[in-house]
Amino acid sequence: MPVNLATGRACGITALIDFTDPCNAAGPRLRHAFDAPRRLLVARRVEEVAGVLGAAEAAARAGHWCLGGLRYEAAPAFDAALAVHDAPPDAPPLAWFAVHDAPLPWPQQQGEDFAPAYLDWDAPPARAAFEAALARLQRGIAAGEYYQVNHTAAFTGRWRGMPRALFGALRRAQPGGYALWLDMGETQALSVSPELFFDWRAGPDGRGAILTRPMKGTAARGATPADDAAREQALRASPKERAENVMIVDLLRNDLSRIAQVGSVRVPQLLRTQALPAVWQMTSDVQADTRAGTRLADVFAALFPCGSVTGAPKVQAMRAIRALEGGPRGIYCGALGVLRPDPIGGPGAIAATFNVPIRTLELHADRVRCGIGSGIVWGADADAEWREWQAKRAFAERASAPFDLLETLALEGGRLRHRAEHLARLAQAAAHFGYPFDADAVHQRLDALERAHPQGAWRARLLLDARGALQAEAHALAPTATPVLLALADRPFAQAHSEFVRHKTTRRAHYAAFAPQPGSGVFDTLLYNAAGEITEGTFGNVAALLDGRWITPSLSCGLLPGVGRALALRGSQVQEGLLRLQDLPRVQGWAFVNSLRGWLPAQLRMPG
Template sequence: MYSFKIDFADPRDDAAARLRFGARNPRATLVARTLAEVRPVLDAVEDAARAGAWVVGQLRYEAAPAFDAALRTHAADGPLAWFAVFDAPEPWDDALAPGDATVQWDEALARPAFDAAIARIRSAIAAGECYQVNYTAPLSGRLQGDALALFDALRRAQPGGYAAYLDMGDEATLSVSPELFFDWRAGADGAGDILTRPMKGTAARGATLDEDAASAAQLRASPKERAENVMIVDLLRNDLSRIAQPHSVRVPRLFHTQALPTVWQMTSDVVARTRAGTRLADVFGALFPCGSVTGAPKRSAMQQIHALESAPRGVYCGAVGVVRPGGAGGVAATFNVPIRTVALRGAQVTCGIGSGITAGSQAADEWREWAAKRVFVERASEPFDLLETLALDGGVLRHRAEHLARMTAAAAHFGRPWDAARVQSCLHALCAAHGAGLWRVRLLLDAQGAPRAEAFVLQPTAQPVVLALATRPFADAHGEFTRHKTTRRAHYAAFAPPPGVFDTLLYNTAGEITESTFGNVAALLDGHWITPPLACGLLPGVGRAALLREGRVQEGVLRLQDVARVERWAFVNSLRGWLDATLAMP
């Protein structure tokens, strides 16, 4: 059974209601399996919408030669265009899919191959063959669980934007793209307004509010990122001029920074007024594929892509969207650029990751950008709960307000429902059942916002505890599952302490001490107790924050070379408080 869910932002009004609907069992499907069939399918899509139907579907990247034979691609691995026609949409169902979904991803592109590709692109740019190439590679994996559950997890990981779930029988597309390809609203004669919003320019989100603001400011000011954006804006201006009324192409907004959960993205708006007689196939003929996922000039950039990438992109970097009636015989068509998109065949899943490479691109920077972009799918690939661990002493929860404030922030970060009254009720019931003694309480919040609390007897800890210095850097120090406390702890489990050791002392790739696997740390150095700042990459512990407020410790960077000079150590968390510690060196 075919099924579809569309959750698109209104690209022309941030405050407007989203276009949200479901659909099942179309009355017709329109499929293009050859290049010659692509334009006729798009004509049929438009005719159906002008006659009152709603149409949902997609084009693969490999459909490009249907519009320009000089656009080079690999052979497609499925239908070039696929659309479903409905008499009317069904109401959006807010209920989340039952069950969970887990994806086991294979290793991504190896770093030496990545570096070689970047060097090859820069050589081509230096030779004058092109001036930007959007280079990509696929992640591959296997799904365990339900596809709709994975789509729900992807929407939580990448909220907003232009999300679409297309179950087409033999394959499914799960897109949570933040990028608009085009929004075209035309009258019966084809004349109308068209908006494109290319997304080019990326910066990772900061670990703190100050770092985050600085990252956005650096993106806006970066000559390299601005140049990359302008190149694509110019390409889109030229593409739109092919279907635009004279002198109607404009750029009303340039270098807008958009906050996504894991990255800042730079977008610009390019608009035009389409000429009378313009058809949907003409819009695709002028614009497809979007220049933001090809590079510029488009023909030469796509030749480079064909040489560098060994397999078809599929729906990734193609188009996914909705064509619907526009009133009085008109039409409204909204399509995303399917980045942040998972393609599913049976249990096999793929997800493309890429970036625009220019003369100023450095392989190390692009590698970090790819890592930041793939976080959305990693977040969605394994179910997890938000977690707070509190001490319950004589029926009173220690630092209750601070723990709830931290969980509130985590819920906002991960897009989870937060009902404060429901959480308080859950804790009240647990406290009433454990009114005497000392307990370790685990407060959990699941993906649907349902809280649950568990209590375990808390035994006293003998002091001093023994810490052991990690034998390698903690690569996930700046990850979101380090900054926020959850049940996803595989990155910490890899640093489990050896027998006889209380916990492992971690340090980041810059050689800065961060925390231990389940607590913060403090060190007496040069007569002052210091604790690593959040910028080093660590959980903002509730116990740590209390010590800072009291003035018992102050923030200070502690490097590996300083460890030998530390006079005393302490392990700190809200549950156990301050524990004197000694450090066992490897």
């Protein structure tokens, strides 16, 4: 049994890497596993960092694979003017690399990859502190101290389960990009970063090609295809988001010039949008040819930390970061990646690929830490930046606990009602979450369910898990007395725009918190979002008769696209629209709508 040299404990796989090819996103991925390393390269003091980078580079040029990275607090190793928080005496190493003889094949999926893993988050950073920091930064921008600062905060909590299972959940939540799991002994890094820090292909003399791809400019994904396309276009056109990206491109052009052959720095791709599960991101490519004599430590000295996570000018921005942020960033905003031999370049050539560890969890004992941030410029708006933080954190929320995709259908007289519509919605959810979906297998399971229930009325549930496994069950469905009673929620539904609202899953705690109390006589709770717009009930959609016409809230308000709602919209009975809290006294009638129970006349009980 191999032994992890960092901890002395017996172990199997200690690292997994799943990197996009930076030069060909459609090409084969760099996907490997690694067992116990032959040795570790560790720097605990600033003055040791350059030596560790040199040793890792030498090992890669000798034919080994080195996985590891640097914490954000390693920055003063390259320039004493780069201000960071002092790390406590018991902090993990500033630089850490594991040296392996060779990679192992990517492991076949096992139960461990889908074992339950849970993230239980503490209270989030305070909104008031966030707004105060933003205002302080904008005063600094107005005074000419800097023109962009990347402000971040740490979300913390506890984790349970197996690290490999949690890494699998994170990869499903944030597929693609530059994913890496490292068991570093004292800590574990689980990164599913979409951002490339740099990819450097260099011969033995240091000459080669280097690519950086800063990610700056963000927009949340839309609730519908049309809304999503509009948000992408708005991101492309936004002067604020474009300026944010161009500022960092200029910074990186300057950084690269320190190691580049004269006249070789170029920007072949500027302001390109990239679709991620929760957000649209804007990226640009900055490339150069490195000079003879360039070494890995020189590359880090020129680029680290990446300008996208500092701001510009870098020195002044990092001073502002230290003044505002309460402690070290750690692995977040540092660098994680791999050094390996490059057979194309010949003997002694290497390929070095590192991500910027955003969308990254750091585990220490039973604690978990996740940093989230955004670039603050003069035109930044507190509400928009706060929403951006929530959208960027969605990957961790998605991976916080296992969930199945769910469809609930009416089964009457041996036939499932609106079967095709439900399966189309299930297929859309499977595509969104990356769950395997076998349409033939689904039809076979539902055919069997229909044959088993040839008579009576049933509530059928179809579940699809992360492996693509299906479960179908049926429970007796009692008739519903009408009109049903709705009660207005006593507070806004904060999760209205979550992907766990737009898609139906077994993760329903956010709905359960608003569900009517048993024995209250209330059939369902009427929800509204932070803008005061009515959205839906906790287990169905709603419609209201207003000014002589029936309207159902627009999907842009944040609600499930119910099958019953869609069927009602196909005819002339209902139209989409906005229904606000102030409109409620004018509503002349209500209906609860879902595929299971159909159109139910309803009454609304107002508070008080």
